[in-house]
Amino acid sequence: MAAEMRERRFELAAWVLFETGKPWAEADADVAETIDFCMYYAHEMKRLAVPQQCDFLGEENSYAYRSRGVCVVIARGISRWPFWLG
Amino acid sequence: MERGHRVRIYTPFGELIPGMAYLVRRLLENTSNDSFLRQSFTEHIAVEKLLMKPSRHAAAEPPIHDPPKSGFSNEPLTDFSQETNRTAMQEALALVREQFGSEYRLIIDGKSCDSRATLVSRNPSKRSEIIGRVASATADQASDAVDAARRAYPMWCATRSKPARSIWN
Numbered sequence: 001m002a003a004e005m006r007e008r009r010f011e012l013a014a015w016v017l018f019e020t021g022k023p024w025a026e027a028d029a030d031v032a033e034t035i036d037f038c039m040y041y042a043h044e045m046k047r048l049a050v051p052q053q054c055d056f057l058g059e060e061n062s063y064a065y066r067s068r069g070v071c072v073v074i075a076r077g078i079s080r081w082p083f084w085l086g
Numbered sequence: 087m088e089r090g091h092r093v094r095i096y097t098p099f100g101e102l103i104p105g106m107a108y109l110v111r112r113l114l115e116n117t118s119n120d121s122f123l124r125q126s127f128t129e130h131i132a133v134e135k136l137l138m139k140p141s142r143h144a145a146a147e148p149p150i151h152d153p154p155k156s157g158f159s160n161e162p163l164t165d166f167s168q169e170t171n172r173t174a175m176q177e178a179l180a181l182v183r184e185q186f187g188s189e190y191r192l193i194i195d196g197k198s199c200d201s202r203a204t205l206v207s208r209n210p211s212k213r214s215e216i217i218g219r220v221a222s223a224t225a226d227q228a229s230d231a232v233d234a235a236r237r238a239y240p241m242w243c244a245t246r247s248k249p250a251r252s253i254w255n
Contacts, residue, residue: 002254
């Protein structure tokens with residue numbers, strides 16, 4: 001997804017520009033930030049896919065993440081609405 | 087004034103709320119990192135540099151190339167002082183303009199479907215310009231979408247993290 005966004009970066013920035021009235025630099029920054037989201041969460045998933053060790057002296061502890069199910073994101077009201085692309 | 091300096095008296099005039107909004111905006115602008123006022127007054131950057139044509143910045147300061155870091159690093163911003171980037175952006179704007187007014191249907195459970203209501207997206211800088219018309223889902227359709235997500239959940243749950251991550255990359 002991030003690779004596709006990089007390919008079509010200017011096109012995506014153009015859509016952001018027209019929909020939100022942002023100037024070139026801001027629209028471009030929005031696309032960059034969206035790419036960052038994709039890359040960052042992919043990276044984090046790699047880290048969190050294995051059990052996390054948190055040992056104390058005399059103890060061996062680890063915790064792991066499990067998926068909870070479907071979640072709905074209400075993007076407009078709650079998160080930053082100007083971040084249209086996200 | 088007694089010291090021979092000119093004094094400017096700045097008197098707000100008009101309605102309170104827009105006036106306050108204006109003053110807050112001035113405050114934000116004047117303290118912004120990009121503000122000329124701040125850069126010249128606090129950081130003592132020369133006027134010639136502040137007023138330099140952006141395309142000349144490319145010649146003045148060669149682009150910084152950071153060595154590639156392992157793990158996550160931020161996507162660099164486009165340098166619009168480069169002419170190739172400006173051209174690419176102009177072309178993209180023209181390409182997108184050609185698609186104005188298109189209709190966008192809902193996609194639920196992989197299938198394209200219609201909705202009676204539409205949301206019209208207009209260019210905020212030119213309200214008469216319609217960017218596109220997006221189908222506006224009903225509560226039932228939203229419910230269908232959640233059901234489809236629930237049905238897909240076991241498959242997604244079972245997908246090992248590597249192929250799942252590759253979708254994001």
